[in-house]
Every structure is written in C-alpha cells, then in structure tokens.
Amino acid sequence: MKNILKGTLTALISIGALANAAYADGVDQLPASEKKIYEVVDPQIPLGASAYKNFKPKKGPPWKIGYASSYAGNTWRAAALDAVMNDLLPRSKVAGLVSEVVVTQSDLKDAVQIQQMRQMVDDGVDAIIICCSNVTALNQTIEYAYKAGVPVFSFSGYVTSPYAINGAANHAQGGGEMATWLAEKIGKKGNVLLVSGIPGFASSDSFDKAAKEALAKYPDIKIVGEVAGKWTDQVAQVEVQKFLATNPTPVDGILTQGAQENGVLNAMLQSGRDMIPITLGGEASAACYWRNNPDWVDASFHIWPPRREMQQMWEIMLRTLQGQGPKVQSFLRPVLPYTIDDVRAAIPENCDLNSTDFVEPTADGWFPAAVADQYFEHPADPWKAATK
Template identity: 60%
Template sequence: MGGLMMRVALKCIAAGTAMMLLSAGMAAAAGLDELLPEHQKAYEGLDKNQPTGASLLRDFKPRHGPPWTIGYASSYAGNTWRAASMDRLMKVLLPQAQQAGLIKDVIVKQSDLKDAVQIQQMRQLVDQGVDAIFLCCSNVTALNQTIKYAYDKGVPVFSYSGYVTAPEAISVSANYVDGGYQIAKAIAEKIKGKGNVLLVSGIAGLASSDSFDSGAKKALAEYPGIKLIGTVQGQWTDQVAQVEVQKFLATHPEQLDAIVLQSPSENGVLQALLQSGRPMVPISIAGEAGATCYWRQHPDWVDAGFYVWPPGDELYIVWNMMLRTLQGQGPKIQSVIRPVLKFTYDDVKAALPEDCKIDDPNWIEPPAEAWFPKALADDMVLRPADPMTWKSAN
C-alpha cells in the first residue's frame, strides 16, 4: 500500500513538473512568436541574456485612472545623450501627455552610476506613490529585487537604452549586438578589410555597452586583415573619450587606421584625432552633431552612419510603451526591440547646414515615427490603441 501511494505521489510530482515546463515554454513562445515575422527579425542575434518571454504585464491594470505620476530613475546625467533625451521628455513628451490628461508629473532622480543609490531612489518613488517607473542604462541584474518590489506594489517598471533581466519589467531598445556588428562592419569595409582598429567602448558591465562590444568584435573578427589593437572606456562621455584616446595615441605609436566607438563619444574622439597631429581616420558615426558635421564637410570620410540609440527617440519608445501599459493595452513581450537604422551622407546634408560646427553637442535623430513606427508599436501589445487619444473607461 505504501509503495502504491509513493508511485502515485511520484507520478503527480512528475506531472506537475511537466506542466510547469510546458507553461514556461508556452510563455516564452507567447512572447516572441506573437509578433509579426517582419518584427521578429529585429531579435536575431540579440544578446542571449536579454529576456524575450511573455510579459507579466499582459493583463496589468493601474490602481487608478489618469492622470498618472511617473518616476524617472536615471543613472547618469553628465553627457550630451542624457541632455538630449531629457529635452525630449520635458519639452515634448511630458507637455503632450499633460495636455491629453494622461500624466500629472514626472519625478526625476539621478544616481550617478551607483546601483545602491538607484535602488534606494526607486524604492522611494514606489513608496511615495508613483504609478510607473522608467529607468535608463542599468546593470542587468542589480535592480531586479527592486523591480519585483515595485511590481508587487502595482508599479510597472520600464528600462530603456539597455535591458534588465527581471521578468516583471519591460525593456525597450534597439538590438545593440546588431548595432555594434553593423557599425564595425561598415568601418571594416571602409578600410577595405585591412588595418589597425581601436575600440572606444562605453561603460563596462552595462547591458547596452557590453552588447555593442560583442557585436563589434564579432564583425571585426570576420576580417583576417584587421587587428584590434586596443580598447578604451569612453564612459559615454565626450570629454572622457577624448582623454582616453589621447592617452592611447600617445602610448601606441603604431599606425591607426580606424576607430569603432559607442556614442556619445564621437565628438571627443574627433577632437582627439584632430589634436594628435596624426592623419585623420574613419570613425563610426551615430548622430552626435559635431562629428556628423565633420562628415558633412568631408564627404569621403565615412560611408554611412547608424542610429543605434538616438536619445530622444529612445525615450519616446519607453514613454510610448509605458503609456500603453498603463492604459491596459497589454505588452506581449518582455523586450521591445527595433533594428538599428542606417543613414547616408544625403541624410546628413538634409539635417545639417554647410556652416555647421564640429563641436556641436546636439544630436541629429530620425523622426520618431521612423524609429518606432505605429505598426511596430501596435504589434507589441495585445489591445492596441493610439496612446495619445485613448480614453479611460472609468
């Protein structure tokens, strides 16, 4: 009798385990597989650690109707990219949402790249009653417990320009692995597959930086004639990148043929090259107006630029997905991904005047609709509606 009961118990456990595994598999499939095939392509080659399962916010309902109060847990404020994204938030997105009766206010916190401070600030935002939090550029795991804390309190969390691995969060970004790959490949082709290349990275350990570097190194490795002669950390800041490249050039007298870099740093890298006395070499261009202006004035310098993380447009995506989630539109997937966008010299001529300045700290960006088209945005949710004309049923 005891043996029979033991066998029955084991069968029940096995059945339960099978159901759990099946449910997990179905959840993963329900995320990516729900998207249209043309939108799934953006996920090819994505960082293997970036979650693409079904969103836990599919059936989310806010604690109350609009207008909502939003928390912005920013990790850093000291570069041109952050300034441009904050401009888009405060001068465009927030006023539009306030006029539509959707948002009451945004409470901004800065943590100066300190995970512990960002965690504390996020918990404070939850405890003081915000309705959602979006954050930028964090360590992929450091905030997970805090994101779970917010989720349990009914506060959804959205990460942009980098991902987090917390299953409760939504991460929105371009495919940074592919971005690094395409940028490095374009540079490799520009120097005809031969030469010495320097990589100017971002901030080691942060998702978007590490993802970009892995893609860039993969592309460079496809060219036997190319040698990666060094990597420096530009810290996504022009002043830091300029100093780091200057130090590298001073201690590495060998020939340099090109520089692959992460924005925002191209303005600083350009200045380092101009001040070095060395011949100018191609560098990757991703939208900082100063370096893009140099291309405007020297058409043969590079062949293409790539929008990988245009600051205002990146914030537009997370803002759009946050509004849709608060409205109960039901995000399908944990990570909302879009492909990088190539731009040409003709695009630069249209964006910048001939008398532009090579130290311009601003950015050129694609139209928001080009970066996050309505068809793509609608496909990312179960119950799509225009977030700016949506009306609460309450």
C-alpha cells in the same frame, strides 16, 4: 541546418535566444517583419511574454511618473531628459495622461539608484523609467515595484528581471553592423581601436561583444587597444588621446559607441595623425565634420537616438498603463543606417562642430504607431486611448 551554418555568432546567439523559456509566448507572437529584428540578439536579453499582458493600473490618469536616471553627465542623457520635460510631459499633461515626472540621478551608483527607486514606489508613482542600467543589480527593486503595482520600463538597454519592460535598439546587431562596415571601409586589414561605452552596462557590453565577433571574421584586422569613453565626449577624448600618445602603433580605424564620437574625432584631430574612419552614431557635432568632409566616411548608424528612444519608451509606458497589454518583455528596434544626404537635410552647411545635439530619425521613423500596435494585445493611440 542552414541557420546553424550561418556562422558561429548567429548560431550561438540564436540558440541563446531560443533557450528563453517563454520565447514562444513572447517574441513568437510578433509578425514576421518584427521577428527578424530578434534573429541575432544578446543571449541574456529577455524575450518572453510580458508580465504586464493583463496589467491594470492602481488608478486612472493622470499618472505620476518616476525617472530614475543613472547618469546625467553627457549630451545623450541631456537630450533624453529634454525630450521628457519639454515635449513628452507637456503633451501628456494636455492629454490628461500624466500629472508630473519625478527625476533622480544616481551617478552610476547602483545602491543609490535602488534607494531612489524604492522611495519613488513608496511615494506613490504609477510607473518608473530607468536607463542603460546594470542588467541584474536592480532586479530585486524592480520586483518590489511590481508587487506594489508599479511597472518599470528600461530604455536604451535591458535588465533581466521578468517584471520589467525593455525598449532599445538591437545593440548586438548594431555592434556587428558597425564593426563590419569599419572592417570593409579600411580594406579588410589593419589596426582598430575600440572605444567602449560603460563596461558592465547592457547596451555597452552587447555592442562590444558583437563587434569583436564581427571583427574576428577578418583575420587581417587586429584590435590594438580598448578604452572606455563612458558615453561622454570629454572622457572619450581624454582616453583616446592618452592611447594615441602612448602607443605609436598605427591605427587604421576607430570603432566607437554613440554619444562620444565627437570626443574621439577631436582626439584624432589634435593628435597630428592623418584622419581615419570613425563610426558615427548620431552626434550632430561629428556629423557636421562629415558634412564638411564628405569623403571621410560613407555611412553612419542610428542605434542610440536619445529623443526617439525616450519617446518609444514613453509611449510603451502609456500603452501599458492604459491596459493595452504588451506582448513581449523586450521591444527591440532595428539599426537604421543613414547617409550624408540625411545629414545635409538635418543640419545646415554652417553647422556647429561643437553642437550638443543629435541627428535623429523623424518623429515617426523609430517606432511607428503601426508597428507599435503589433506589440500590444489591445492596441490604440496612446495619446487618445482611455484606460481599459
């Protein structure tokens, strides 16, 4: 009964999670420390047992990997791809684990991404990584890959196919925590502008839904506008500028998703209005402004660290191909707050207000090996393990 009384959001989302038919065989296998991350989630996210618990790859390493990216037009995607091409792939080649990575871009067109993924399967890749996609559009193609012995890994978002493995932050938690922080920061009253990512994509919608429900707990706070920044600084800047120019209504705070906060910041700086609190999700450019204006905000949040999220999924992929037996369909990470002291440690005083980089958790700070081990039936160091 106590859990039900925690609030409508927690109750409904938890009920949605528990309604997942295979929950007891999936998340329920995790230790209590990890189960906490799943207490409040988007009800659509799959929480059952992984279809790859007993998976054996078609052949041993080195493997050929497909990266079917849906978008290349922002700094976040560039950082994630850089992590693959200049860190994870070279290390994997040295370890004899991966021979090559085939990269495609679909420019947010589901039909194009579907064709690209099917071509990858037909061309003999051993696994496919996708990112931030529509939750259902790719499901038939993911099943096509599964039947061909090719697992699909969705990072920084989720798909609802039972034949995929998802890895991301808990975006529902992130939306709720960011919205709550902003509400408290502006004194529990005032007008908020919501800057979404790409509506229709799992991580964007999960974040927005939870954020709105969190703000609804503050009767004196009103969402006075919603625009879509498409996780791209240039787009977010234009959309926020248009809103501010055509709406004289006072805005007391801006709640934005990641990979676009610098665009939101620049829009405010150029608007002639007084600076207001803006949520921060890791862009080094916006963090630089905070470093130089320490009284501006008092917290920020790791929800979308591009290199760390890609590293997490890459290691999940390696472990799965090695036959380590993933226990769950969805590997969620908790939102990690960070402070101005963390920013000072990450970027210099003469930092770049136009940087395209990100402030991220340390290399083992997002998905530590000791934690990752708990998500697999036969855990081993993926960089050293042999295929079972």
